[in-house]
Amino acid sequence: MIKFAPRRMSSFIQVILLALICIIGLHFFLKSDSTSVSVKAPEPAEFKQQPSEERPKEPAKNRVKAALVSLVRNTDLHGMRQTIREIEDRFNRVYKYPYIFLNDVPFTDEFKKGVKDLTDSEVSFGILDDESWGTPDWIDEKKLQHVLDTADYINGRSRSYKYMCRFQSGYIYKHPLLKDLEFYWRIEPDVKYYCQLDYDPFVYMKENNKMYGFNMAPNEYMVTIPTLWNTTKAFMKEYPQHVAKNNLLEFAVENGDYNGCHFWTNFEIVNLSFYRSKQYEDYFKFLDRAGGFFYERWGDAPVHTLAVTMFLRKDQVHYFGDIGYYHPAMGFCPKNSKSSGKCVCDPDKENEFNYGCRRRWDIV
Ligand SMILES: Nc1nc2c(ncn2[C@@H]2O[C@H](COP(=O)(O)OP(=O)(O)O)[C@@H](O)[C@H]2O)c(=O)[nH]1
Ligand SMILES: *[C@@H]1O[C@H](CO)[C@@H](O)[C@H](O)[C@H]1NC(C)=O
Ligand SMILES: *[C@@H]1O[C@H](CO)[C@@H](O)[C@H](O)[C@H]1NC(C)=O
Numbered sequence: 013m014i015k016f017a018p019r020r021m022s023s024f025i026q027v028i029l030l031a032l033i034c035i036i037g038l039h040f041f042l043k044s045d046s047t048s049v050s051v052k053a054p055e056p057a058e059f060k061q062q063p064s065e066e067r068p069k070e071p072a073k074n075r076v077k078a079a080l081v082s083l084v085r086n087t088d089l090h091g092m093r094q095t096i097r098e099i100e101d102r103f104n105r106v107y108k109y110p111y112i113f114l115n116d117v118p119f120t121d122e123f124k125k126g127v128k129d130l131t132d133s134e135v136s137f138g139i140l141d142d143e144s145w146g147t148p149d150w151i152d153e154k155k156l157q158h159v160l161d162t163a164d165y166i167n168g169r170s171r172s173y174k175y176m177c178r179f180q181s182g183y184i185y186k187h188p189l190l191k192d193l194e195f196y197w198r199i200e201p202d203v204k205y206y207c208q209l210d211y212d213p214f215v216y217m218k219e220n221n222k223m224y225g226f227n228m229a230p231n232e233y234m235v236t237i238p239t240l241w242n243t244t245k246a247f248m249k250e251y252p253q254h255v256a257k258n259n260l261l262e263f264a265v266e267n268g269d270y271n272g273c274h275f276w277t278n279f280e281i282v283n284l285s286f287y288r289s290k291q292y293e294d295y296f297k298f299l300d301r302a303g304g305f306f307y308e309r310w311g312d313a314p315v316h317t318l319a320v321t322m323f324l325r326k327d328q329v330h331y332f333g334d335i336g337y338y339h340p341a342m343g344f345c346p347k348n349s350k351s352s353g354k355c356v357c358d359p360d361k362e363n364e365f366n367y368g369c370r371r372r373w374d375i376v
């Protein structure tokens with residue numbers, strides 16, 4: 013047993029002990045002062061590069077009823093987490109718009125927790141009904157099966173891909189969870205948002221009377237839509253009153269044919285009155301009856317695009333050239349991103365004009 017006997021301790025040891033106590037005390041004093049024991053993370057460098065008045069600190073007062081919306085599979089959890097991470101970093105941690113996730117089967121607890129863990133915003137999960145996800149009774153199952161057995165283009169043999177395109181074309185905006193929304197911003201798993209966004213694009217669209225916003229416009233694989241244009245022409249013949257006076261058809265039609273230009277709908281920001289309009293509903297019903305979602309592989313991108321070009325004027329459509337973006341296969345980097353310092357991409361590598369239809373947008 014060690015006995016502590018101060019009276020017998022030499023003055024040399026006393027000095028050493030005193031010095032040790034001072035050093036330890038000073039260490040704790042300095043530590044609590046400079047690095048702080050609080051668990052709060054420092055502001056990311058990204059924020060500090062910007063003049064403080066440039067980046068809004070809180071949501072605009074005039075916000076609109078809007079949400080970030082995605083149809084998504086449970087198996088896309090990892091990709092969706094990547095997307096949310098980007099959306100939160102670039103935009104939504106300030107604006108706090110809610111997320112709505114839709115699925116043809118119930119979301120797993122793992123999916124729900126996995127996405128909720130990344131945001132303070134409200135998150136809702138919805139399931140689809142049989143009308144919006146499936147084969148309508150006028151579709152010839154045998155004919156469809158033949159297509160599923162023989163189609164030789166990407167996703168041509170996937171039944172669920174067809175359901176997905178039909179849902180995004182004519183049902184997503186009808187889901188009860190979207191009932192009160194004025195705008196949606198569609199998101200998808202595995203995408204990147206390259207640039208910090210210092211304003212609210214929903215409010216921008218509202219204040220500038222925009223109905224449809226896009227950021228990329230590539231060309232369509234025409235083998236997936238052999239009769240879409242013919243069917244659309246038949247629609248215009250039956251409903252000439254639906255076609256706008258100063259429409260945008262010139263963007264999509266060259267020499268009387270559809271040129272395949274389409275807004276890449278995995279990103280789109282839309283005033284949902286557009287999809288809820290009589291014009292759009294009549295168009296979707298007309299296409300759905302014609303069967304091309306099943307016998308061909310009509311995508312929601314050419315469908316939305318042809319609707320936009322028939323029913324809207326150019327000034328109602330906004331090109332979000334500042335929302336740098338990547339979805340597997342291609343992306344674009346805003347041309348001013350070198351000077352703005354707000355993007356993490358190279359405009360020389362991913363130039364917006366790499367896509368022919370982007371060029372066409374400027375000349376129509
Ligand atoms: N719930 C559900 N979502 C799907 C299904 N197929 C595709 N999706 C979703 O629909 C969106 C588009 O599908 P994706 O595979 O990315 O198609 P791509 O972008 O055309 O390659 C993604 O958000 C997918 O998660 C499906 O069968 N069920
Ligand atoms: C959406 O569009 C409709 C129809 O043009 C318009 O009346 C409405 O004000 C727009 N909503 C917003 C929030 O801008
Ligand atoms: C489109 O319609 C025209 C006239 O109705 C027809 O001659 C042509 O073959 C059709 N094209 C396709 C691809 O169905």
Ligand SMILES: [Mg+2]
Pocket residue numbers: 200201278339
């Ligand atoms: Mg995708």
